[in-house]
Amino acid sequence: MITRRLTLSLLAGAAAAPFLAPAARANAGLGEEPEPLASAVAKGDLPPMAERVPKTPRVIDLASMNRKPGAYGGTARMIIGSQKDIRFMTINGYARLIGYTQKLEFQADILERYTVEEARIYTFTLREGHRWSDGHPLTSEDFRYTWEDVILNEDLRKGGVQRELLAEGNPPRFEVVDERTVRYSWDAPNPDFLPAIAAASPVTLLLPAHYMKQFHKKYVSEDDLKAKMKAARVKKWADLHIKMSRQYRPENPDLPTLDPWRNTTALPAEQYIFDRNPYFHRVDETGRQLPYIDRFVLNISSPGIIAAKAGAGEADLQASGIDFVDYAFLKDAETRYPVKVKLWKRTLGSRVALLPNLNCSDPVWQKLLRDVRMRRALSLAINRHEINMAAFYGLGKESADTILPDSPLFKPSYSAAWSAFDPAAANRLLDELGLTERDGEGMRLLPDGRVARIVVETPGEGTLDTDVLELITDHWAKVGIPLFIKTSQREVFRNRAMGGDIIMAMWLGLDNGVPTADMNPGELAPSADSQLQWPVWGMHHLSLGQFGHAPELPEAQRLVDLLKQWKLTTTTPERAAIWQQMLAIYTDQVFSIGIVNGTLQPLLHSARMHNVPEEGLYGFEPTCYLGIYMTDTFWFGDSVS
Known part of the structure; x- marks a missing residue:
C-alpha cells in the first residue's frame, strides 16, 4: 500500500520549513559528457556539462529505487494514435516545478526548494544556473512574464485566472523576491495549488519570457506582430501567442523547454523526433546528466493497430494504445522479438x-x-x-x-x-x-x-x-x-x-x-x-x-x-x-x-531497456502514466534487462 507521510508543516500561523530537493552534487563532481553532446562541446557549439546543469542539480539516487546507474545512448520508438499524443512526452517526462514521488509525496523538482505557510503563502526558489533547453537562463522574470503578461491578460485568458489559482474566488498576490525567488500568496488557504503544479496537465506558471515576448503585443511592433501572424496563419495576436506557447502538447519545436526531451519536428508530420535536452537539471548519483536515452521517435499510426505494431516489434516503450485484452498477444511477442511485457495496476476507480x-x-x-x-x-x-x-x-x-x-x-x-x-x-x-x-x-x-x-x-x-x-x-x-x-x-x-x-x-x-x-x-x-x-x-x-x-x-x-x-x-x-x-x-x-x-495495464519495452519497474500504478492522475517512475532514468544496455 502506498503510504502517505505528513510532509507539509501547515499548522496555522507557523512557517513551514523549506522543501529541499534530494541532496545536490556540486558541478565539479559531474560525470562524463553524454556522447551525442561531446562532439558539440569539443567544437565549442555547446558549453561543457558543468556550465549546462544547475550549480545544485537534482540528484536522483537510483540505488534507493533499486535501480542501477545507466549508460548514455539509444533511440526509443513509441507509437501514438494522433498528432495530439505527442503530449505523452510531456506527461511521461514529468518535469515539474514540484512533482510527486513514487509514494505520492510532494518534492521539489525544477525548483531547488519551496516553503508553504498556512497553505496560503508559497515561496519558490529556482536552482542557480538552471537554463532552458536553448541555454537561456531560467529566472524569476519567466514567472513574472507568465503571471503579469499572460495569465492576467484578458486577450490571452478570456476565462480569467484558472480556478486552481483562486482562493475563495480571488487570485494570488505575486511577488518577485529576487532573481531566483518568487512568491504567491492568498488571504485564504489554497490547498489546490501544489496538486495543480504536480498534475499530469499542470497549471502554467512558467513560460520562457525571452522567447515568448516576440509574440506579445506589449513587446513588439504592430508590423512585426502582423508579419508573424501571417506566417503562422492566424488572425489575432492572442492566437499566435497561444499557438507558439503550448507546453503540454509541444507542437512548436522552437519553444524552449525544461523537459528531458524536446520536440524537433514541426507540424504536420507522421513522425516526431524528441532529442535530449542538453540543459536538463537532473543527474544520477555518479554525476551523469539525465536523461540516459538520447532520443524518442514517435510514429503516428491508426489507434486500432497500435497493439499489433507493438507486438510486431515496432516499439521500444509502449503503454498507450494497448490494453489488457492485448496481453496474451503481446506476451507471445516475447518469443519472437527482443521485448518484455509487464503488468501494472490501473489507478481508475473502476475500469468501466x-x-x-x-x-x-x-x-x-x-x-x-x-x-x-x-x-x-x-x-x-x-x-x-x-x-x-x-x-x-x-x-x-x-x-x-x-x-x-x-x-x-x-x-x-x-x-x-x-x-x-x-x-x-x-x-x-x-x-x-x-x-x-x-x-x-x-x-x-x-x-x-x-x-x-x-x-x-x-x-x-x-x-x-x-x-x-x-x-x-x-x-x-x-x-x-x-x-x-x-x-x-x-x-x-x-x-x-x-x-x-x-x-x-x-x-x-x-x-x-x-x-x-x-x-x-x-x-x-x-x-x-x-x-x-x-x-x-x-x-x-x-x-x-x-x-x-x-x-x-x-x-x-x-x-x-x-x-x-x-x-x-x-x-x-x-x-x-x-x-x-x-x-x-x-x-x-x-x-x-x-x-x-485494480485491472492490469500491459507495459511493453525493449528487452535491452533497463530500470523499467516490474510493477507500477498506471493512470493519468496522479501518477502521470510513466511519469513518477522517471523515464529519464531508463537506459539501453548490451544485455537484456
Whole structure:
C-alpha cells in the first residue's frame, strides 16, 4: 500500500520549513559528457556539462529505487494514435516545478526548494544556473512574464485566472523576491495549488519570457506582430501567442523547454523526433546528466493497430494504445522479438462504470434515477464476478467505483457499497419504487406505461464497453430492466450528456483511484461539466454559478459543500476527514456504478531497456502514466534487462 507521510508543516500561523530537493552534487563532481553532446562541446557549439546543469542539480539516487546507474545512448520508438499524443512526452517526462514521488509525496523538482505557510503563502526558489533547453537562463522574470503578461491578460485568458489559482474566488498576490525567488500568496488557504503544479496537465506558471515576448503585443511592433501572424496563419495576436506557447502538447519545436526531451519536428508530420535536452537539471548519483536515452521517435499510426505494431516489434516503450485484452498477444511477442511485457495496476476507480445522468431531460427517468433505490437496485443486479472472469480473467477486483487499497484513504466499506450480486434485493427495491407492472416479456413498465428500457450510451472507442454491457444486459433482464446499447463519437456523446439526451453512459470510473488527502476530491462532487452523471450541476460549480444550476439532490449538494470546505483547509488531517465523508456519501449513494477496478495495464519495452519497474500504478492522475517512475532514468544496455 502506498503510504502517505505528513510532509507539509501547515499548522496555522507557523512557517513551514523549506522543501529541499534530494541532496545536490556540486558541478565539479559531474560525470562524463553524454556522447551525442561531446562532439558539440569539443567544437565549442555547446558549453561543457558543468556550465549546462544547475550549480545544485537534482540528484536522483537510483540505488534507493533499486535501480542501477545507466549508460548514455539509444533511440526509443513509441507509437501514438494522433498528432495530439505527442503530449505523452510531456506527461511521461514529468518535469515539474514540484512533482510527486513514487509514494505520492510532494518534492521539489525544477525548483531547488519551496516553503508553504498556512497553505496560503508559497515561496519558490529556482536552482542557480538552471537554463532552458536553448541555454537561456531560467529566472524569476519567466514567472513574472507568465503571471503579469499572460495569465492576467484578458486577450490571452478570456476565462480569467484558472480556478486552481483562486482562493475563495480571488487570485494570488505575486511577488518577485529576487532573481531566483518568487512568491504567491492568498488571504485564504489554497490547498489546490501544489496538486495543480504536480498534475499530469499542470497549471502554467512558467513560460520562457525571452522567447515568448516576440509574440506579445506589449513587446513588439504592430508590423512585426502582423508579419508573424501571417506566417503562422492566424488572425489575432492572442492566437499566435497561444499557438507558439503550448507546453503540454509541444507542437512548436522552437519553444524552449525544461523537459528531458524536446520536440524537433514541426507540424504536420507522421513522425516526431524528441532529442535530449542538453540543459536538463537532473543527474544520477555518479554525476551523469539525465536523461540516459538520447532520443524518442514517435510514429503516428491508426489507434486500432497500435497493439499489433507493438507486438510486431515496432516499439521500444509502449503503454498507450494497448490494453489488457492485448496481453496474451503481446506476451507471445516475447518469443519472437527482443521485448518484455509487464503488468501494472490501473489507478481508475473502476475500469468501466455506468453513470446515470441525474440531469437527463426525460422527467420520468430523471425522477427515477435521482431516487437512490433505483441506483442501488441497478448496481445490485450486476454479476461483477462473471464480468471479472469473462473480461479480465479474474485478475481485477469486483468493486464499487471508488479508491483502491493502494490509497491511504481506502476503507473496505467503500468498495463493498452496494456492489454484491443480489438480484433478490434489487427486485425488492424496484418494487418499492412502484415499478411492479410488467409487459408480456416480463419487463417492467414505467409509471407512464413505457417499457423501462435503459439506453446506455458509449463513445464506442473499444470492444470492452460493449462486451461488458452485453453481460449486464442479461443481468438486468433478470430483474425486469431491458438494456439497449448505443455508441456514438466522443464529442457527440459528451454534448448529448450535457443536453440531457443521455439517460445513462458507460465511461471510466474515478480517474484518480489512489488519492492522498492533499489531492483535490472534486471527482466526488458535481464540479465539472465533463462529469457524465451530473453535467449541468457540474457546470454550475465550474462557472461559479453563471451557467447550469445547483444540485436539487441534497446528497449531491452536500458533496459540493464538503468540496468547498476542503478548499479552506490548512492541514492534512482536516483534508483526510473531508475525503472520508465524501467517499462515504459517494459510494453509499451510488452516484456512479462501478464494476471492476485494480485491472492490469500491459507495459511493453525493449528487452535491452533497463530500470523499467516490474510493477507500477498506471493512470493519468496522479501518477502521470510513466511519469513518477522517471523515464529519464531508463537506459539501453548490451544485455537484456
